Amino acid sequence: MFRSVIYCFVFVLINISVQINSHICDGSTRYQQCSINAACGCLYMANTNHTSICGSLEMSCSTLLPCDSSNNICNEANHICVHHPRCENHSVCYPMSMIDRQLCPPLTKWINTGNITDARYMHKASILPDGKVLIVGGINSHPLALKTAEIYDPSTGIWSGTQNMTYARFGHTSSVLTNGKILVTGGNGNGYYQNTTELYDPLTRTWKTTGSMSYTRFGHTASILPNGKVLVTGGDSHGHYLNSAELYDPLTETWTTTGNMKYSRYQHTASVLTNGKVLVTGGCVNDYLNSTELYDPSTGAWTVAAVMNNALCSHTASVLANGKVLITGGSSSRAIALNSSALYDPSTGNWTSTSNMINGRHFHTASLLPNGDVLITGGYNGSNSLNTAELYNPSTETWTIMDVMNSARSIHTASVLKNGKILITGGTDNSALNSAELY
Template sequence: MVLLGWLATGNMNDARSDHTASVLRNGKVLVTGGFNYSLYLNSAELYDPSTGTWTMTGYMNHSRTVHTESVLLDGKVLVTGGYDGISYLNSVELYDPSTETWTTIDSMNNARYVHTASVLQNGKVLITGGYDGSLYLNSAELYDPSTGLWTVTGSMNLERYSHKASILTNGYVLIAGGWDGYSFLNTSELYDPSTGTWTTTGSMNNARYVHTASVLPNGKVLITGGYDGSLYLNSSELYDPSTGLWTATSSMNSARSEHTTSILTNGDVLATGGFINISLSTSELY
């Protein structure tokens, strides 16, 4: 019999929150940046699942928290934007796992914080929304790894911050929820990479912010939890790309915001942790 549960593994070298983590092609996990309630970090480290240990790797050129981290098709890692304790950032850098070094590359057109980054099927990276220190953004831009350049693409219909982006099986990108500086949003929109344009699609049943989005094996998108401006949510809903509609599905046992969801190899979805005026250690399966 296999017992399911959590096992302690090695501790990171630096305590950090609001950092990013990515699984590299070699199976190691790259963690970058974050905040330790004293310093904004530019450190990075690697977790080796075969040994359960962490080792420091090259330091980023800039400290950053609430940035994005994307593994490109060539295995390099693109880090964009964030906040360094003084400024909202438009700077961008690339990590090369073969040399464990960082290279600063062309900056984004906008500084961004709590934005999204999605690696498209053509290898380009779509960046959407966020906050630049004065404005909530509806702008979007594309990074092309073949040229190293950024180009502006169509703007979203609404400004969004702390929204979620999901790449659908047809290559479109679904954006759902967030905050526009005035309201918590239930609206959704779709990006067509072939035209660089956005179209409005069905709205969620609940406005949500700091929620999660997971593309299921059947192609539907599962949205869980979040905050609607007055309540922490335990509700969940499904987006069907074939109809453009949202339907309610079973609620989580606990309300959760700022949590994570992960698709397991058997197709189940694991929801972990989060915040509802207290930090949560609980987990549950969908």
């Protein structure tokens, strides 16, 4: 009895060491490639329920000692008991140096794709009707606002230029209208806040100016309503924070004012709910906000909704498949990057906490994947831009750490392509980035 307890204790210690220095082949078959090193594969660990560890397959069986047949434990220090394909599937003692991450770096799910021509952050990305991606505006490292636009073709991984916007801008919005055109509104044009708006026609690859908004806006939101109109809310107008809202009608290409929000807000979020109403959350003015409100397109009126647990700004909001809204991260009134998450239920009008992210972040992205999960990428933690990514499962309300991106970045864009991949573009990591990567 005492002997078996010792063996179990040793096995646990070995497994702790293994998992720290190597990586598990999660969901992989035995001997499957598990590393960017093609000589590495998945080896079943003895005394586990078909759990595999990634290790080099280039060990000769003649150099490996068998495991203790009574308990599948290695009596050699710094060895682990595995099943090796070249050793007649016998349990052998494998050196931990051969399963080290440095020897067998994990396969990454992030792949670099073609670089954009102009390094940029605070830009916007839109999926065109043909599946290509249009990025517009932003700011470079000089720092100067950009009027350039580029198109990404997922079938080739190549970027190509298209006609420039009329006005340089960053901190603007970009919305895909029901007619397939792209509406860009507001933003900051090198110190000049914009009320100008422009339309991009993907068929002619040209821009034209359309009606101007009543107010200059930066850090505002734009939402496509069920009737096809675009609701613009809040923003910063030369240091004056707005509670006003406006509607754009694509049929007439004109703007009209609608009901004012109860609170002025900037760097907030706006989400179109399944019932057609628009939920606006948080934001910053002279202080950070935990207030939320609902816009009813049928009446043009706003009503105050339940407050969130945290006052926050520069967070994300995602409408889940179940109709709930997931809020992630943001910065708080103490300028701290938050790792908190919350769920809004439109059927009850209540907020509930859900599990926290692993990393605090703001100026990150949140993408609703085809399977209903939400992928969080990058952002800023108060000191540095991040390369970390996390996945939220709405069914279990849990977070999973994902492979890190190839580049740390914040204030970037993330687009869900029609093939299910995620395209990340630009952002900043102390300077503007021109890199792009796919998940």
